Amino acid sequence: MSYRYGPWREGPDPLAPPVDLRAALDALGRDIMEGSSPSAALRELLRRGAGDTAGLDELTRRLWERRARIQRRHRLDGTLSEVRQLLERALEAERAELFPDPDDDARFREAQLDALPSGTAAAVAELADYDWRSEQARAAYAEIRDKLGQQLMESRFQGMKEALSQVRPEDSDRIRAMMADLNTLLLAHLRGDDTDAQFAQFMREHGEFFPENPSTVEDLIDALAARAAAAQRMMNSMSAQQRQELGDLMANAFGDPRLAEQIATLDANLRALRPGEDWTSSARFRGQNPLGLGEGAQAMADLAELDALAEQLGQSYPGARLEDIDLETLQRQLGDEAGVDARRLSELERELRNQGLLDRAPDGSLTLSPKAMRRLGETALADVLGGLRGRQGERETSHAGASGELTGATRAWTFGATEPWDVARTVRNAVLRTLSVNGDKVRLDVTDVEVSETEQRTRAAVALCVDTSWSMVQDGRWVPMKRTALALHHLVSTRFRSDELELITFGRHASTVDIAGLTALEGVWEQGTNLHHALLLAGRHLRRNPDARPVVLIVTDGEPTAHLEPDGEAVFRYPTTAETLRKTLAEVDSLAKLGASVTVFMLGEDPSLAAFVDVIARRGGGRVVAPDLDGLGSAVVSDYLRRRG
Structure with a gap:
């Protein structure tokens, strides 16, 4: 027989310590004896945590700390800054190429460059038909268009960054085709058409753009709407000037204004399909690290996830249970350790109920079960007996007598004894004695009788x-x-x-x-x-x-x-x-x-x-x-x- 060992990947951790219900019950009992209801005591236990397991309050503190860190470290003008730097590089390379040339065309081109609008978006649009002399400048300007296209797509489609890292003309065509098919699919679903076959065909042709691999149209819409709403919240968080300039720049994404139009149509479809998403809120970013459009949308999505997790950990809504916590999202935001802590808290709550330590009263409130009361009593008595000195082993006064509880011991019968006979031992004595003498006959004698000892107890x-x-x-x-x-x-x-x-x-x-x-x-x-x-x-x-x-x-x-x-x-x-x-x-x-x-x-x-x-x-x-x-x-x-x- 051979054995093979490998890393643990999913399911309950086989090496995780068992849930410490006794410590949890002691904590519950302490709070209840201080005046809390069992329901409130359970909530407080889950908030504090148990042993080495962080409680809901600690996990919530980490969430808010991460949220503040995102806003404190970043700002949202990363795309504008990158485009501005690329534009300055292109203009500098073009002027360096034109300066040695004495002809009038060179001077005319310099005049064109000098007359460019001061705004980045307007200058980029103005240079759309410019015939670059410098190959370095041409490449920088082309990078602006590609960068805008990548940022725009990444802001709406999670996981696009890798797919668009090396964009070729045919890639731009595929993206435009995907966008057109996607909007056609969403419009059909919005009308109430049966789109199952259309969705399957769409995923066969364009599934590479969706690493989350949605299984239904609704899953696809959920993923796209969450991302689009995050992008919109990012735009809401910018100043009016930044928002206008970035919107103008998007018309130059991949050098094709039709892409921006498709994105606008996509956002309108998603708003109609998922009006419950947060499309209107904003956040304040005050850091020094600039985020691009895609990174900014991801930051806003992270903030939304952190807010949702905080609500789940708060357990303040009707019918809240720890099973509501999205462990996968919690691990992504706070790390594996946080997921382990939340899972242990959920197991603790479940085991307290499943093992009969908490009962549900007719009015719906929780009460300690008789089993829980016995466990609390055991702990309290153990603490008390630990404080006794000199009486261990003397907690009962007992002696053999004619009535009381059986001790399990027996003795030979004596005159006047009133204890019950131990029949099995009495017959055994008779067998052992008579068979050795008579050979085949068993006779009972008074010397064979044994009686069961009893213990009198003071009542x-x-x-x-x-x-x-x-x-x-x-x-x-x-x-x-x-x-x-x-x-x-x-x-x-x-x-x-x-x-x-x-x-x-x-x-x-x-x-x-x-x-x-x-x-x-x-x-x-x-x-x-x-x-x-x-x-x-x-x-x-x-x-x-x-x-x-x-x-x-x-x-x-x-x-x-x-x-x-x-x-x-x-x-x-x-x-x-x-x-x-x-x-x-x-x-x-x-x-x-x-x-x-x-x-x-x-x-x-x-x-x-x-x-x-x-x-x-x-x-x-x-x-x-x-x-x-x-x-x-x-x-x-x-x-x-x-x-x-």
């Missing part, structure tokens, strides 16, 4: 109460609070599934939320820290689980400033009142009667809060923890593991 009812007042947002505690809840929720749902976790938020009011709701919760300007209401909900949760160990955890950065009246109305007072403190401490006492001690995680250094939480610790037999923001998650999870037993 806990956990109420995590988190402060969602505006100060949590204002002081940068919003995201650490959410990551803490996410880590605890993931730990309970994966490692301690028998535990019952209730997430309770409290601002002016308190409410129970699921983890997805808490993760996507936006900060709202709302005054009030209603811990009283939160403890009421925590007590209700503990009473619903009377057989579980009660655990109450509170994360807050301020003393209570609101309480709930019997009619359900929340009363806010700042500074806090004795009634608010009394009602809140009464709920602490109620929780203590249920066997629950309250752990308060105090954020910040508010003296009033410190005094209040000390009272809670004394009244309810709880404790106070004052972690920094980076250690909040570790502190909460560590306390949960310690308290659940």
